[in-house]
Amino acid sequence: MTVLAPTQPLVPLDRETVERLSVGRGEPDWLREHRLRALDRYERAEWPSGQEEEWRRFTLKDLPHARIADLIDTKHPPSEYGSVPLTASRHGLIFDRMLTVAKDQPELVKRWLPSDEGIRSHRPFRALADAAFAHGSTFLYVPAGLQVELPLEVHKRWTAGTEPIIFRTIIVAEANSTVTVVEELSSESGGPRLAVPALEVHAGPGARVRYVGIHRFAEDVWEIGQQNVISARDSFLSSFNVLVGSGRTKLGVQSDIRGDGAEVKLYGLVAAADSQRIDVNSLQIVDGKASQSDLLYLSALYDSAKAVYYGIIRVQPTSSGTGSYQECRNMLLSDKAGADPIPALEILTSDVARCGHGATAGAIDEEELFYVMSRGMPRLEAEQLLVRGFFNRVVAAIPEPQVRAKVLAALEPRIGRVAELEAAA
Amino acid sequence: MPDLEIKDLHVEVDKKPILNGIDLAVRSGEVHAIMGPNGSGKSTLALTIMGHPRYKVTRGTIHFDGRDILAMPVDERARAGLFLAFQYPAAIPGVSVANFLRTALNARRAERGTTAAAGERKNTDIPIPQFVKLLADKRKLLEIDESFITRSVNDGFSGGEKKRLEMLQMHMFGPKFAVLDETDSGLDIDALQVVARGIEALRAPDVGILLITHYERILRYVTPDYVHVLIEGRVVRTGGRELAAELEEKGYDFVREELYAGRA
Numbered sequence: 176m177t178v179l180a181p182t183q184p185l186v187p188l189d190r191e192t193v194e195r196l197s198v199g200r201g202e203p204d205w206l207r208e209h210r211l212r213a214l215d216r217y218e219r220a221e222w223p224s225g226q227e228e229e230w231r232r233f234t235l236k237d238l239p240h241a242r243i244a245d246l247i248d249t250k251h252p253p254s255e256y257g258s259v260p261l262t263a264s265r266h267g268l269i270f271d272r273m274l275t276v277a278k279d280q281p282e283l284v285k286r287w288l289p290s291d292e293g294i295r296s297h298r299p300f301r302a303l304a305d306a307a308f309a310h311g312s313t314f315l316y317v318p319a320g321l322q323v324e325l326p327l328e329v330h331k332r333w334t335a336g337t338e339p340i341i342f343r344t345i346i347v348a349e350a351n352s353t354v355t356v357v358e359e360l361s362s363e364s365g366g367p368r369l370a371v372p373a374l375e376v377h378a379g380p381g382a383r384v385r386y387v388g389i390h391r392f393a394e395d396v397w398e399i400g401q402q403n404v405i406s407a408r409d410s411f412l413s414s415f416n417v418l419v420g421s422g423r424t425k426l427g428v429q430s431d432i433r434g435d436g437a438e439v440k441l442y443g444l445v446a447a448a449d450s451q452r453i454d455v456n457s458l459q460i461v462d463g464k465a466s467q468s469d470l471l472y473l474s475a476l477y478d479s480a481k482a483v484y485y486g487i488i489r490v491q492p493t494s495s496g497t498g499s500y501q502e503c504r505n506m507l508l509s510d511k512a513g514a515d516p517i518p519a520l521e522i523l524t525s526d527v528a529r530c531g532h533g534a535t536a537g538a539i540d541e542e543e544l545f546y547v548m549s550r551g552m553p554r555l556e557a558e559q560l561l562v563r564g565f566f567n568r569v570v571a572a573i574p575e576p577q578v579r580a581k582v583l584a585a586l587e588p589r590i591g592r593v594a595e596l597e598a599a600a
Numbered sequence: 601m602p603d604l605e606i607k608d609l610h611v612e613v614d615k616k617p618i619l620n621g622i623d624l625a626v627r628s629g630e631v632h633a634i635m636g637p638n639g640s641g642k643s644t645l646a647l648t649i650m651g652h653p654r655y656k657v658t659r660g661t662i663h664f665d666g667r668d669i670l671a672m673p674v675d676e677r678a679r680a681g682l683f684l685a686f687q688y689p690a691a692i693p694g695v696s697v698a699n700f701l702r703t704a705l706n707a708r709r710a711e712r713g714t715t716a717a718a719g720e721r722k723n724t725d726i727p728i729p730q731f732v733k734l735l736a737d738k739r740k741l742l743e744i745d746e747s748f749i750t751r752s753v754n755d756g757f758s759g760g761e762k763k764r765l766e767m768l769q770m771h772m773f774g775p776k777f778a779v780l781d782e783t784d785s786g787l788d789i790d791a792l793q794v795v796a797r798g799i800e801a802l803r804a805p806d807v808g809i810l811l812i813t814h815y816e817r818i819l820r821y822v823t824p825d826y827v828h829v830l831i832e833g834r835v836v837r838t839g840g841r842e843l844a845a846e847l848e849e850k851g852y853d854f855v856r857e858e859l860y861a862g863r864a
Contacts, residue, residue: 567694
């Protein structure tokens with residue numbers, strides 16, 4: 176067997192740094208050992224060569240320097256806000272910082288902390304997050320049967336600094352539970368900075384989970400993120416990614432259906448301007464009987480912003496009668512903006528109810544623009560209105576008005592102030 | 601008084617001349633009907649007045665309220681008080697009629713000073729209760745069902761619904777001058793009467809109306825002060841209400857024949 180020599184890690188990391196980080200945070204021994212196992216994976220991980228389909232359009236050449244040692248005793252921990260309804264916590268809901276839960280409920284965290292190697296294209300970053308996750312890490316546990324009616328919200332804002340932003344968010348919704356989580360991520364600008372967020376969502380049998388991630392890191396941040404969502408039988412899982420920040424964003428999304436009758440909806444809204452690059456790759460693994468997996472990403476691109484989308488649907492040989500779709504639409508608001516949507520299907524069974532994809536990229540419709548402007552709106556406002564309408568397919572899929580309002584507020588720098596009139600109308 | 605004055609207007613579309621010297625003056629308080637066969641330049645005239653970028657004015661002038669509107673972009677013309685009811689209104693998926701109307705009204709009310717910093721923009725937005733009342737009143741006038749306003753603008757609308765929405769917008773914005781481009785086409789008799797009522801309700805001493813139509817039918821419900829016949833990009837005849845009846849009876853060929861006889 177040939178073992179490929181690993182390429183030089185882009186983020187230097189050694190045993191001593193990992194141990195100091197763990198000791199500095201006052202972690203239990205088992206957590207430190209977990210980190211060291213991840214470090215072992217990190218050291219063996221193969222870095223992207225740039226030839227992979229997922230990395231061909233996103234060079235890591237200028238990745239900002241990240242000193243993990245700076246995370247030890249950092250002067251700039253992120254501010255976090257979250258609220259847990261009292262009644263839900265009485266019923267066993269846990270929604271807190273990872274370290275707090277690791278100390279209070281070690282067995283629970285031990286069970287859910289280990290991940291497999293994650294998204295293939297993002298393995299080195301997965302191992303990095305597992306070995307060096309720090310401030311901003313969150314653990315949410317919803318016990319079986321618990322219906323959490325109000326959305327749970329956490330806002331993580333990093334003040335100016337150069338230390339990397341590395342954190343894990345783990346969401347576990349046990350059988351037949353219901354929960355909506357909103358995670359807002361932002362940072363103050365202050366120099367090039369690496370952000371590596373890693374999200375895992377586990378929807379248990381019959382669980383209903385909605386995750387909304389609002390990403391608005393500062394313009395000098397490189398975000399290399401990944402999300403794994405895992406669905407058990409008869410669960411419903413929807414995920415919304417609102418990508419408005421970061422000079423460079425590379426997000427890997429993987430959905431893994433592991434049971435019959437599961438339903439997954441993966442939504443994304445991308446609003447990028449200046450010279451932003453937003454690159455998303457996705458893998459929808461569809462298995463079980465009659466499971467459904469649908470992805471819809473919409474991008475509005477201004478100035479010389481570029482969006483890349485590369486997605487695969489893999490319908491497993493063990494599946495039957497499943498339905499899946501992948502749709503990526505791009506609206507270009509400038510001659511210099513660009514979009515590159517690349518869909519791919521791998522259908523490994525003949526027993527499929529539906530499977531397909533649709534991808535488009537085009538300029539704003541001039542006749543629509545003239546119509547809107549003829550009502551008195553200047554060009555910019557008219558464009559904003561059209562983008563708002565374009566995004567509505569995703570925004571309208573969020574049932575809670577307060578969560579919709581948060582998403583619209585995050586998009587406001589691009590799509591303007593939204594005259595929400597639903598109540599009045 | 602806001603008058604519309606068109607002088608010697610020549611317009612090309614994709615290098616092809618469509619209007620060949622239009623002279624037209626519509627004073628405030630007047631309703632003028634423009635009639636003409638297909639391809640005579642009616643829609644070109646409407647879209648040129650509003651400022652569609654595909655329509656190139658090669659000669660002539662359009663003044664509104666004493667201002668040279670050819671120098672103004674479409675949105676500025678709208679805010680100056682011009683309104684066009686489109687023959688083929690665009691659909692805007694994902695934007696409800698209510699939000700569209702409110703966003704447009706707010707855009708029209710915003711003070712656009714050149715020196716004011718963006719952060720200092722005064723809130724001139726229409727208060728929601730006032731908006732809701734205005735919308736309810738206009739809906740009633742035009743017999744528009746409440747469910748209509750939560751739908752996306754023109755998205756999946758029938759022809760008649762689109763024309764009603766054009767009428768609703770016209771009344772919500774309260775223009776000084778309205779151009780209606782074949783708003784009567786393709787309507788059943790009930791819808792036609794609603795549209796006609798909408799036009800009559802707009803009629804006022806300080807409002808001018810240019811009603812572009814292919815058929816005489818609408819003029820049974822709206823009485824114009826003047827009727828102009830447009831053929832091959834020129835106004836070839838002008839008369840009163842009776843001219844429309846004559847056209848209905850004899851068709852456009854009789855005007856054409858007169859025109860060619862005159863040239864010969």
